[in-house]
Amino acid sequence: MDNSKSKTWSIVLTMGFTLGLVGISGMVLSDDDDDYEGNDRWSQSRLDVAPVDNAFYKEECGSCHFPYQPGLLPARSWQRLMDGLEDHFAENAELEAADVEQLTTYLTENAADTSDYKRSRGISRSLDKNDAPLRISTTRYFKRKHHELPDRMVKDNPDVRSFSNCELCHERAAQGSYDEHQVKVPGYADWDD
Amino acid sequence: MKTSDDALRKGLFILLLAVPLVSQASVVDEQLVSYQATGAGPFSAQKGEQLWQQKVVSEKDGRTRSCTTCHGNDLRSTGKHAKTGKTIEPLSPAVNAESLSSAKKIRKWFKRNCKWTWGRECTPQEKGDLLSFIRNQ
Numbered sequence: 001m002d003n004s005k006s007k008t009w010s011i012v013l014t015m016g017f018t019l020g021l022v023g024i025s026g027m028v029l030s031d032d033d034d035d036y037e038g039n040d041r042w043s044q045s046r047l048d049v050a051p052v053d054n055a056f057y058k059e060e061c062g063s064c065h066f067p068y069q070p071g072l073l074p075a076r077s078w079q080r081l082m083d084g085l086e087d088h089f090a091e092n093a094e095l096e097a098a099d100v101e102q103l104t105t106y107l108t109e110n111a112a113d114t115s116d117y118k119r120s121r122g123i124s125r126s127l128d129k130n131d132a133p134l135r136i137s138t139t140r141y142f143k144r145k146h147h148e149l150p151d152r153m154v155k156d157n158p159d160v161r162s163f164s165n166c167e168l169c170h171e172r173a174a175q176g177s178y179d180e181h182q183v184k185v186p187g188y189a190d191w192d193d
Numbered sequence: 194m195k196t197s198d199d200a201l202r203k204g205l206f207i208l209l210l211a212v213p214l215v216s217q218a219s220v221v222d223e224q225l226v227s228y229q230a231t232g233a234g235p236f237s238a239q240k241g242e243q244l245w246q247q248k249v250v251s252e253k254d255g256r257t258r259s260c261t262t263c264h265g266n267d268l269r270s271t272g273k274h275a276k277t278g279k280t281i282e283p284l285s286p287a288v289n290a291e292s293l294s295s296a297k298k299i300r301k302w303f304k305r306n307c308k309w310t311w312g313r314e315c316t317p318q319e320k321g322d323l324l325s326f327i328r329n330q
Contacts, residue, residue: 063279064274064277064279065274065277065279066277086308090253090254090276091276091305092304092305092308093305094301094304094305095301096297096301161278164277165277
């Protein structure tokens with residue numbers, strides 16, 4: 001009698017323990033904003049990508065669009081992009097050769113595949129070795145992070161228009177922070193994923 | 194003694210205010226001289242204004258483009274980048290001290306924007322006319 005009672009208890013305990021483990025791992029796995037479990041999980045205060053720290057880059061590239069951090073694309077992408085400034089997403093963005101060289105050096109030396117920051121590593125890992133995309137929004141990592149957003153909130157939203165306008169929804173994008181809890185989609189104040 | 198001090202101060206103040214204008218003027222003048230060196234000139238602000246408004250249908254997207262597409266009709270107001278929507282500071286030197294203050298920037302933007310707007314580089318004559326128009330806005 002005693003024996004079967006303790007057996008029952010041990011089964012209950014084992015089941016409880018297992019359920020608990022499943023619960024914890026479920027929490028870890030479902031934390032979609034976190035690519036690196038383990039140590040990185042506990043250092044959320046760190047920025048997502050290294051902020052731009054080059055005045056020349058900010059001036060030259062930021063006068064037409066949001067100055068995307070170099071850590072958002074791998075070096076091979078930046079090289080390809082800077083080689084084709086004459087047709088820069090259908091705009092002409094030509095620069096003098098010396099300026100192109102200076103900017104390319106900054107971009108490639110701080111690119112996603114040389115950076116230790118969370119998003120940089122995520123983007124870099126989501127690409128095939130020879131893949132050199134020109135648009136951050138076409139990387140697998142980016143798509144995974146934005147897949148739940150319907151067209152009406154981005155492409156068809158007159159206040160956003162395109163995924164290229166990072167800073168319109170990520171209010172601290174310029175500082176290198178893309179935390180999903182800080183996202184505010186214009187026109188969708190109360191939206192929460 | 195006091196009055197002369199005041200006068201000196203006033204003079205200095207006016208001089209400081211005038212410095213950006215002087216540098217703008219000399220930068221633009223240097224550009225005009227360099228265009229003349231290629232055989233262009235004389236330049237006309239009125240011609241420049243016509244060029245400013247000149248509409249060209251783009252071979253790339255079939256849409257009409259002109260300087261005003263991004264800069265607008267009033268050079269004393271801000272413009273808006275046709276694609277990214279980013280604000281463009283007014284081109285008029287009267288309201289934007291930075292405008293026309295750098296020869297390098299003048300070269301850069303003429304090259305890019307002539308190609309985007311008209312599908313070709315601007316001639317030295319056109320650049321001279323446009324600068325003559327813009328500087329007086």
